[in-house]
Amino acid sequence: MSLETRSHPPTVSFVPDAPGFVVDPYPVLEELRTKTPLSYWKEGRGWLLTRYEDATAVLRDARRFSPNQAEWEFASVVGSAAQIPELVELNKSGLFALSGSDHARVRKLVSPALTPRAIERLRPELQAIVDEILDGVAGRDIINVVTDISDRIPPRVIGSMLKIPKGRETLFQRFTESSVKSFLPGLLRPEEVPSLRTDVQEGIALVRETIEERRRNPLPDDILTTLIQTEEQGDRLSTPELLSLVSALIVGGFETTVHLIGFTVYNLLKRPELLAQVRAEPELLKGVVEEVLRFDNFGKMGIARYALEDVELGGVTIKKGQMVLIMLNSALRDETVFPKADVFDVRRNTNASIAFGHGMHFCLGASLARLEVQIAVDTLLKRFPALRLVKEPSFGPHPVIRKMESLEVQLNPR
Template identity: 70%
Template sequence: MSFDPVKREPRPGPVFNPYTPEFDANPYPMLEKLRAQPAPPFWEEGRGWLLSRYEDVIAVLRDTQRFTANRAAWEFDAELGVAAQIPELKELNRYGLFALASADHARVRKLISPALTPRAIERLRPGIQAIVDEVLDAAAARGPSVNVVTDIADLIPARVIGAMLKIPQGREALFQRFTEAMIKNFLPGLVSAGELEAMRPDIIEGLGLVRETVEDRRRNPLEEDILTTLIRTEAQGDRLNEQELLSLVAALIVGGFETTVHLISFTVFNLLQRPEVFAQVKAEPELIRNVIEEVLRFDNFGKMGLARYALEDVPLGGVTLKKGQMVLLMLGSALRDGDTFSHPDVFDVRRNTHASIAFGHGVHYCIGASLARLEVQLAVSTLIRRFPRMELLGQPTFGPHPVLRKMDSLEVRLRP
C-alpha cells in the first residue's frame, strides 16, 4: 500500500512479500514493480517506508541530519531477542556502532579506521590464503560433489576472524561455537527459547574468551596485529574502552560472517551459470575483483535493505516520511535502477561500479568491506585455479531468513 500525495490516503499498491521461495530465487520482478510506483516511497504496514529507487536511497544515506541508523531509537525494542535473556549481549548492543549517537559513532569510527584500512587488511592475505587452502583441501577430500555454502563458504569467515584476533591455540573450537551462536542470535526470532538455552554457555564462555584475549594483548602487544592496533589507537587523548572493543569484535563476527558466506556463494553461482564469464575470468584472473563488484550489484543477497529512522518529518518522492517512522533502503532494488545503471539487468563483468552502494555509503559505510572483499577474492580465485572445470549440479536452494536471501545449498562438482 502506498499513499496518495495529494489526498494523504492509502492507495492500492503491489503486494510485497519477501518471504516466499520465489522472492529468494528472483526478487527483481517484484522490486521493479516497487520502482514503477507513481510515488516510489511505498508504505508497508508493519514495516515502514520502502525506498526502491537509487536516487531516494542515496539521498537518505547522505542525509545524516534527518535520518539515523540508531536502531535503539524510536520503535526498535532493544530488549527483543537474546539480549533480553543474556545481559552481556545487551551491553554489546548498547556500545555497538548502530546504537551510538552520532558524535560517539564518529569518534569510534575514527579510532578503529587505522586497523581496517585496505593496507592493514592486505597484511592478512597470507593467513587468509592458508585458511582457504585448508578448507578447499578438506572439501576436495570429501568427494567431487560439494555444497559450496556449507562445505566451503561457511568455514572461512570464523577461522579468518579467529586468526585476526589470534585466538589462543586450543581455544579455536570454543571460538567457532561462540561465532555460530552469535550469528544465530543476531536477530530476534531466529532461534527458539530451547535453542537459546542450549547455546547460552557458548555465548557466555566465548565472551569470556574474547575478554581474556583483549587483556592478554594489552599485556603482550604484537606488531602488525589488528587487535593491538585497536587497543593502542588514540585520538586527542581518547581510546576505545573495553565495552567498545568487545562490541567491535562482536560486529566483526556478525557483520563479517554472513556477508562473506553469501558473497562467496553468490559469486560462485553467478560465475558458473555464465560459461562465457567463467572463461573470461580463467583467462584474466584479475577480473575476479570486477566479478565480485558486479555480483554485489546484480544479485545482491540483501532482502529488506538498510534501516533508517526519520528524525523529523521529511518530504520525499511526493510523500512525507513522518518523524519516528522506519525507512528501509532496498539496496537490491536501487542497484538495479536503470536511471543510474545502464542495462541494469545485464551481468557486465567490465561495468564501472563506482556508484555501487552495496556496502553502504558515507559515515555508515561498512567497516569490514575490505576484509570481506579480500576473503571472497581469495576463496573464489583459488577455487577457479584449483578446479577450472567445476560445474553447477543444479539451482541453489534458500532457507527462511528475515533480512537475507539465505542460500542454504549450492551443489557443485569440483573438477581439476
C-alpha cells in the same frame, strides 16, 4: 501507543516470505521501484524505500536518520519480550548507536586497523586458510560450496585475525547466528531467546577474554592490538567500544563473506563464457565480485534507519520515530544510475555501488570481505580447472538474507 503507526499512506503489499522471492526477488522489487518507490509496509511497520536516489539521500543524512533501533517508534513495544539483553547492552556502545561526534571519534580510531592496506597484510594468512580448506575437499567428486567451503572460511579468518585458539570457531558461529536473528526488530521469537542468549553470553565472554589477553600481551601487525593501542589526542577506545567493535567484526565478517562466496561461485558457473574469461584474465574477478554485489545482492530485507524528526521524502512525510527500510537490492538495479541494470556486466563502473552502505556508516569491513571472497574464488578456480555446477542452488529461511543453503558443484568431473 497503538501498534498502528501515526501516518502511512500509501501502503503496499510486500511478502518477502512468498514462494520464489528469495530465489528471484527482482520482479517484485522492480514493480515497487517503478509504481510505489516509497511506500508504507504495514506488516513490517516501516517504509520501503526502493530507488537509488532516495537510498543515498537517507544513508548520507545522518542528522535526520539514525541506525539506532532505540529511536524507533515501536522500539519499546514490538519484540520487547524477544530481545537478548546482552546484545541490547552491547549495541549501546556500537557505531550504530553512537551520536554524531562519538561516532566520528570511534570511527577515526578504528579506521587505521581496517584500511585496504592494513587488510592486504592479511593476504598470506587468508591464502593459507583457503588452501587448507580446499585441501580437505580435493579428493571428493561433488561438494556443497556453502557448507564445505564458504561456511568454514570466515570463522577461521576471524579466529586468525584475533589470534583465537583453534577449536573455538564453532562458538563464533553460534554467536553470529544468534546475533543476526536479532538484526531486524520484531523478528526474534520469544521462545528462541533462552537458547540463543546462552550462545551470546559465551561469545561475548570469549571476545572479552581475547581483548584482555591482548592488552597484557600486544602483538605486532595485529588488528586487535592496533585497535587497543590506537590513540587520537590521548583518546582510546573503551572496553565496551572494543567489545562492540570486535563483536560487529565477527558478525559482519561471517554473514557477508559466507553468502558472497556462494553467490559469486554460482554467478560464474552459470555463465561459462564469463568463467572462461576470468580464467584467462584473473584480474576480472574483482569486477565479478562487485557486479555480484550489485546484480545479485544476497540481501533479502533492507537496511533500517529511523527518522529523528519529520522528513519530507519522495512526496510523503516520514514521521519522527518511523522506520525506513532501504532496499539496497532494489536500489542497485535502478536504471537511472546503472544503465542496463538487469545485465550482468563485470566491466561495469560500479563506483556508485552502495552494496556496503554509504556515508558515515559505510561498512568498515568491506575491504576484508572483498579480499576473502577474491582469494577463495580465485583459488577454487585455479585448483579445479574442470569445476562445474551440478544443479541450481537451494535456499533456506532467514529473516534478512537470501540464505543459500546448498550449491553443489563437481570438482573433478570424470
